[in-house]
Amino acid sequence: MIENQGKPGQKIVTIFDDIYNLPDCRSYYRAMSHAGFRTAHYATTGFRTILTELKRLRGLNAVSVVDFASGYGIAAALMRHDVSLDDVLGRYVDPWFDDAATEAVIAADKDWLSGFRRAGDTDTYCGVDIADQALAYGGATGIFDTFFADNLQDDPPSAGLKTVLNDCDLVVECGSVAHMLPRAFDRLLDATGRRPWVATSPIRGNDSAEAFDLLKRFDYRVEVYDAQPFRHRRFAEADEQARAIVNAQARGHDTDGYESEGYFHAQIYLARPEEEATPISDWRPGS
Numbered sequence: 001m002i003e004n005q006g007k008p009g010q011k012i013v014t015i016f017d018d019i020y021n022l023p024d025c026r027s028y029y030r031a032m033s034h035a036g037f038r039t040a041h042y043a044t045t046g047f048r049t050i051l052t053e054l055k056r057l058r059g060l061n062a063v064s065v066v067d068f069a070s071g072y073g074i075a076a077a078l079m080r081h082d083v084s085l086d087d088v089l090g091r092y093v094d095p096w097f098d099d100a101a102t103e104a105v106i107a108a109d110k111d112w113l114s115g116f117r118r119a120g121d122t123d124t125y126c127g128v129d130i131a132d133q134a135l136a137y138g139g140a141t142g143i144f145d146t147f148f149a150d151n152l153q154d155d156p157p158s159a160g161l162k163t164v165l166n167d168c169d170l171v172v173e174c175g176s177v178a179h180m181l182p183r184a185f186d187r188l189l190d191a192t193g194r195r196p197w198v199a200t201s202p203i204r205g206n207d208s209a210e211a212f213d214l215l216k217r218f219d220y221r222v223e224v225y226d227a228q229p230f231r232h233r234r235f236a237e238a239d240e241q242a243r244a245i246v247n248a249q250a251r252g253h254d255t256d257g258y259e260s261e262g263y264f265h266a267q268i269y270l271a272r273p274e275e276e277a278t279p280i281s282d283w284r285p286g287s
């Protein structure tokens with residue numbers, strides 16, 4: 001989804017810029033469905049297992065989760081509700097969504113999601129993005145408890161976001177942006193107070209050395225959570241595929257059977273304090 005043609009300093013270019021910040025999510029999810037978007041499914045399956053282990057290890061009943069570059073909140077939505085990515089993407093196919101007013105979409109989505117809130121959900125979710133309207137949608141539908149339209153790439157966090165980051169135990173990021181915005185990632189981590197675990201799911205090729213160096217500077221152990229890469233979305237065109245293959249290979253990935261098959265691929269990386277690095281293979285799957 002995110003492309004910078006392998007140049008970390010280059011402006012992030014996406015083919016979805018015009019739908020990242022609308023008053024509701026329907027155009028975004030219709031486009032994602034069309035593009036064969038899968039990352040949110042695989043990433044949040046991993047994030048839920050990571051959350052379960054984090055709670056066990058730290059003895060927490062309730063975790064403050066920050067969904068960085070959250071957009072409309074698909075990561076938070078799938079983590080805290082018993083709905084699948086297919087449920088979400090399939091929902092907006094209904095022709096009712098063609099002409100419904102934004103207020104009606106928000107009311108319907110809030111009602112729909114509330115029926116699927118996971119039993120015993122005591123965690124809190126905060127969305128962070130530059131897309132203020134997308135965040136407001138996430139807040140109004142109950143996906144986020146709090147949200148902040150801070151651009152950490154340009155500025156330090158606002159007082160409100162600082163308070164949330166100070167109490168945060170888990171940062172998740174689904175969609176690749178964190179690895180492309182090291183300055184923002186740096187400011188975010190710098191404001192945290194509880195050494196949160198950080199789970200990201202960059203596209204192969206966007207898994208930038210800057211981001212890994214940064215995580216190591218914060219004394220995190222960084223591991224691939226699941227060695228098997230998963231599909232992110234279909235390539236829009238042959239040029240995009242060719243660039244993705246070059247970028248992924250430049251990061252040391254074997255692209256045969258992966259990007260060669262017509263899809264961007266991604267992987268989850270988990271960063272944790274060394275003393276909390278329990279073997280991932282021993283964990284219980286997330287509830």
Ligand SMILES: C[S@@+](CC[C@H](N)C(=O)[O-])C[C@H]1O[C@@H](n2cnc3c(N)ncnc32)[C@H](O)[C@@H]1O
Nearest residue numbers: 001020069070071074129130131153174175177
């Ligand atoms: C690929 S989308 C992913 C959105 C969401 N996580 C998902 O999977 O649907 C990238 C997101 O990064 C956000 N973004 C771009 N620059 C940002 C920045 N400086 N700080 C925070 N978010 C940013 C965009 O607004 C957009 O919502």
